[in-house]
Amino acid sequence: MRAGPSQEEIRRHNLGALLRHVHLGGPISRAELTNRLGLNRSTIMALTADLTAAGLVREELPRETGRAGRPSLVVRPESARVYVFAFDVGVDRLVAARVGLGGTILDRRDAVRRRDPFSTEEVVGQLAAFARQMHRKTRSDTVCVGAAAAFSGGVDRGGGVVRFGPNMGTVGDVPFAEEMTRRLGLGLRVAVGNDANLAALAEHTRGVGVGCRDLIYLHGDVGVGGGVIVNGQLLGGHMGFGGEVGHMIVNPDRGRPCSCGSSGCLEAEVGERALLEAAGRFGSQAGRDAVRAVVDAADRGDVVAQAALNRVGDWLGLGVANLVNLFNPEMVVFGGMLREIYLGSAAQVRSRLAVEALPPSREHLRLRTSALADEATLVGAAELAFSRVLADPLEVLARAGS
Amino acid sequence: MRAGPSQEEIRRHNLGALLRHVHLGGPISRAELTNRLGLNRSTIMALTADLTAAGLVREELPRETGRAGRPSLVVRPESARVYVFAFDVGVDRLVAARVGLGGTILDRRDAVRRRDPFSTEEVVGQLAAFARQMHRKTRSDTVCVGAAAAFSGGVDRGGGVVRFGPNMGTVGDVPFAEEMTRRLGLGLRVAVGNDANLAALAEHTRGVGVGCRDLIYLHGDVGVGGGVIVNGQLLGGHMGFGGEVGHMIVNPDRGRPCSCGSSGCLEAEVGERALLEAAGRFGSQAGRDAVRAVVDAADRGDVVAQAALNRVGDWLGLGVANLVNLFNPEMVVFGGMLREIYLGSAAQVRSRLAVEALPPSREHLRLRTSALADEATLVGAAELAFSRVLADPLEVLARAGS
Missing domain, CATH: 3.30.420.40 (ATPase, nucleotide binding domain)
Known part of the structure; x- marks a missing residue:
């Protein structure tokens, strides 16, 4: 059992907790955040100021309050600016999407996959081409903070290696994370997870669960x-x-x-x-x-x-x-x-x-x-891709070089 | 996701982390604690001072250091002073034990159980009598910080109610935690867990795992x-x-x-x-x-x-x-x-x-x-009984009225 966290670790944790709230729950007032996170108003103000300065959220006046007095500012995710790439490698289809903070699908490409033996070259090539097409269309002020793929097979957590995928027709180990990272060429490590695991995560965070x-x-x-x-x-x-x-x-x-x-x-x-x-x-x-x-x-x-x-x-x-x-x-x-x-x-x-x-x-x-039906795996891949920025918002953003 | 902890919560967490180290690992030098917990020396000194003042640990000079310079003090659990009651309700036996901080069995009573239909009155009566016998033998400066029982059946986590125990011959729900708490009469709530669950915990904390x-x-x-x-x-x-x-x-x-x-x-x-x-x-x-x-x-x-x-x-x-x-x-x-x-x-x-x-x-x-062989369930019950004092050492001790 490790000791309790330092002040700096707490600040990082709180920034992540606030960003996660906005990412999963959508626009939310400062007052409500104070409530939900159990922090005082000045702490919330400081945290949102940091996240705003980093371009991860923005603060706006609410449209209608229906109440007297100064309304609490609403904190929104910068969905159009901060995004991840999510990939779904299924038996019958390949999907690539650009997903904004908050879970908005900003752009996507789908391809039908034939039930042939698995070709890493073909699948990785197709998905990377989709990602490059979408990347070219982004504005210059956007920033990509992560990338992840759902794969229909057993994936080694540490290395993103597909260890078995009989229904995908894989033979032997497939270093899928490594190949995707290389072909994507965005300087971002692509995380890879089992499709059903990621779909479970998606239903848990954004679906029926x-x-x-x-x-x-x-x-x-x-x-x-x-x-x-x-x-x-x-x-x-x-x-x-x-x-x-x-x-x-x-x-x-x-x-x-x-x-x-x-x-x-x-x-x-x-x-x-x-x-x-x-x-x-x-x-x-x-x-x-x-x-x-x-x-x-x-x-x-x-x-x-x-x-x-x-x-x-x-x-x-x-x-x-x-x-x-x-x-x-x-x-x-x-x-x-x-x-x-x-x-x-x-x-x-x-x-x-x-x-x-x-x-x-x-x-x-x-x-x-x-x-989430057939989108569950893709949504789960996006959540996996966002997990790093939610764990340490400022560090990831600094590295992404916004 | 809640916000990060307050300073007071961190102190409590660190006190618990230190006490858990000493409880599970046995006597350990301050220098080694500094190492393991990733805290600085002055923090470790303050935490051990608090735990020493509360009578949960004591500090001693090590017997032999074999090294030059001032030796680091060794922190030991106050095993003879701070204890819990642990009970094992199995198909063929009933066990009650007084277990000291650090896991030392200070005293115990065993009874053979016949494979008859379950009688709450009989089992609770027997175990409470064992506990009273052992309690009477304790010195006046000892303090009981918890009590827990392992039960061979399905136990509702919240209420300590046995919901099924076919091999024990239970019929319907048995409010075992409530009955044990009442009959023990020490002002301590008895926690109850499934025997195999607690044995797993025991092997994980003190056994092969x-x-x-x-x-x-x-x-x-x-x-x-x-x-x-x-x-x-x-x-x-x-x-x-x-x-x-x-x-x-x-x-x-x-x-x-x-x-x-x-x-x-x-x-x-x-x-x-x-x-x-x-x-x-x-x-x-x-x-x-x-x-x-x-x-x-x-x-x-x-x-x-x-x-x-x-x-x-x-x-x-x-x-x-x-x-x-x-x-x-x-x-x-x-x-x-x-x-x-x-x-x-x-x-x-x-x-x-x-x-x-x-x-x-x-x-x-x-x-x-x-x-841990046949002791696994009893050891697991003791760990369950210690869990509260390890989560918040000073609060539990204050309530136990040392």
Whole structure:
């Protein structure tokens, strides 16, 4: 246990706390900040003055106060000036975005990705080209304070190396952070995180899970991933590979083969392929639209589609029950194609929970679908990119050379 | 996100940090404390002076320095003076102990518990009587700064209510913290925690897992429990029921019935009963000795015992593989009778891990047996009891009325 912080560390912490409030909550009056941060008015004034001088926030008179007396100034993030690059490397798409402080998407580029073996050269080249296009369009007074990518695979926390990505078709280790940093050429180190982990962070900070300190986000597409928020923090584990809910074995006896080389994993039982095969549609269709088509067919009374959805929902329910017993979360969030699957099989999921989750662990549990939908991973990548400037606003800005 | 701490909060934090060092690490020189806490000498001197005046530590000249110059004073915990009561409510035993600051067991009482339906009156009466006996023997200058109990069941974090304890034979909710507090009658609120959670804390602070920030402790007796340390903190979840690894379903198809009402739970497949039934010994024997007898018989070449141990080890390996994929721990610790089972079936556990745990999550993994053995729960209860005085040394001591 380290000793308490120095005065300078406290000032840095407070600057970060104030900036985080404005970044996540949007424009807010000085009076309200005083309230929320538990600091006195003069401290808040000094902190906002520092952040204003650095060009991170600006202060304005509120439009209407409806009250007598001098109105409290409103502090706004400098969204058009301070931004990050966020990248989403998914199985079926590549996205690059320029995201302003406060979370505003200022500019973006999307590309469809074919399900081919992974080519670092191709993916990094495409994303860096997108970023350069967007960078050229920025005004000269703007400043980039970070960059991060969400990757559909297991990422080593320290080095940003992709250690496994079977659904992306990677082979061996991919030094993705290093390659992106080099090709981007902005003098900024690109951080890389697992897509479902970052989506969990996004739902926790800006989505359906705001205010929840214990949350599990389940993400489905070809693979099934997850992100776990424990006491307000993303569970990374020893090396950053924590939260791999897709490779929890739920069906050891007669399990389907999994992309990881094992069988009976949650991913193998509830992923896209499991649903499409059970519905007799594998091979002819793929992707989110194919999953939606099965759910729609089940809705219209197609018995094959209904049986497929029930089967998948049943395994999903078992997986969720296990997670509820292990983590006692306040909320479980279904995202990606698991959103559709959950909506089509909520009865199976709930009946599994009723039998297999411990009563005290499920009595306050809320099951929800993602609020950010397909943007969750991109939003999470942007939050990862902003994390450095929020931890130490002035230092990062000084280095970015505004 | 709250603002940074005030000067007074920092002082309190530093007092707690220093006391925690002395409590967990034992006697330490002022020079070394300066080093470890990253504070300057005069601050360390002021903090130790405060703690000395409060009677929590004392300063002494070291016996031998072997170096020239004035030796740095050694700070020691006042173990004989400052103590807590720790209780362990297990399936087969009840323990009460008086534990001094620094973790020294000053006095203890043990009783065998029969596997009867749970009687709050009987258990609380027995433990309170033990505590009173020990309290009467203390000198008048001693001070009790906390009390806590480990309970073999699911405990509501807020209220210390036992919400489920099938292996203890509880029925309905048991307001255990309230009853213990009342019967102890020392004006101290008794904290209550799940036994495996507290054992995990004990192994993390004083056992095989010192220095590990991500650790899973698995505890077996009649039931199977667990405690998970995530980034240095015990995982409690929303209401404190997190870490129920025993009720992760590993065998959904042909699972054995579990005490929780479900079937195929890890507890049902690897608990005491599973092993004894597979070995054809259930009914005639029970408890740790019976488990040891099976492991010993397997060791001597008894094929029935070997098959039983292999079967249980196989399910244990599957459970551990799932936990490794979910948590990416640095260490998994086997405690209680799972210690014997793991030692007798390490090959099964490792071969499951080799196939079913993701390679990057298992490459740095260490599998270990408990260092504190049957004392882990009691040590964990003592640490829970000390947690308040370590968080705010002077306030707690003032209230204890030294």
